[in-house]
Amino acid sequence: MPTEGKFFDLFCRHADLCVQGAQEMVALMTNFDDIDKRAHAIEVLEKQADKVTHETIDLLHKTFITPLDRDDIHQLITRMDDILDLLEDAAQTVSLYDIKAITPEAKRLAELCLECTEKVKVAVSLLHNMDNSERMLAICEEIDRLESDADHVMRAAMSKLFRDEPDVRNLIKLKAIYEILETVTDRCEDVANIIEGIIVQNA
Numbered sequence: 001m002p003t004e005g006k007f008f009d010l011f012c013r014h015a016d017l018c019v020q021g022a023q024e025m026v027a028l029m030t031n032f033d034d035i036d037k038r039a040h041a042i043e044v045l046e047k048q049a050d051k052v053t054h055e056t057i058d059l060l061h062k063t064f065i066t067p068l069d070r071d072d073i074h075q076l077i078t079r080m081d082d083i084l085d086l087l088e089d090a091a092q093t094v095s096l097y098d099i100k101a102i103t104p105e106a107k108r109l110a111e112l113c114l115e116c117t118e119k120v121k122v123a124v125s126l127l128h129n130m131d132n133s134e135r136m137l138a139i140c141e142e143i144d145r146l147e148s149d150a151d152h153v154m155r156a157a158m159s160k161l162f163r164d165e166p167d168v169r170n171l172i173k174l175k176a177i178y179e180i181l182e183t184v185t186d187r188c189e190d191v192a193n194i195i196e197g198i199i200v201q202n203a
Contacts (some may be wrong), residue, residue: 007066007073008128010056014080015121017049021087022114022184028091029107032100039091046088053081067128068198076194080124082187083117090180097173105157106174109181112150116188119143123195133199140192150185154178 021042028038056077060066066073094102123139126132157178165171 007056007059007068008124010052010059011076011080011124011127012121014049014052014056014077015117015124017045017052018080018083018087018117019114019121021045021049021084022110022117025087025090025110025181026107026114028094029102029110032102035091035095039088039095042084042088042091046084049081049084053077069201072194072198072201076124076191076198079187079190079194080120083120083184083191086180086184086187087113090177090184093173093177093180097176099170099173099177103157103174105153105160106177106181108153109150109157109178109185112146112153113181113184113188116143116146116150116185119146120188120191123192127195127198130199130202133203136195136199140196143188143192147185147189150182154182 024038024041024045028035028042057074060070060073068076119139119142123136123143126136126139158175161171161174161178165174
């Protein structure tokens with residue numbers, strides 16, 4: 001049986017796909033002319049990420065000695081996979097709900113999703129060497145801050161929506177999109193928490 005496996009390469013591949021998905025989401029929220037094209041692009045990225053997830057879990061079953069705790073590897077790749085699943089959900093929701101215009105708040109949430117995934121990508125790229133632990137912890141703190149920012153944006157967006165939106169159907173549609181995008185930042189924070197746990201275990 002192999003003694004380690006290329007887990008860190010797989011994490012990096014997956015994190016890169018998450019960033020690409022978030023970039024597509026920002027583009028979708030910026031220009032409504034290409035909703036279906038952007039939604040399809042995110043769907044393709046999500047399928048590629050699924051393959052990386054399955055490859056990681058398959059490798060986990062075949063590897064005798066893993067570089068990190070088995071449960072940590074499984075949780076890390078699963079939470080990262082949730083990020084792209086949710087981005088696909090958000091894109092499909094925009095497309096299926098036939099939303100005609102997006103709000104500045106939804107665009108801001110998409111931008112925070114992108115910032116979070118970019119931080120996740122950097123943190124994951126440093127995970128192969130515990131000498132990087134201080135830098136990783138600093139990045140994890142930044143992800144926590146971005147998730148907190150997303151919370152504030154969503155609360156303000158919901159308040160404005162229930163106060164100002166006269167069309168109940170439009171209110172329901174936008175509320176769903178806000179919630180999905182904010183949950184993307186929650187999953188990024190979950191990844192940060194897993195990385196912090198790995199650093200503590202390996203310190």
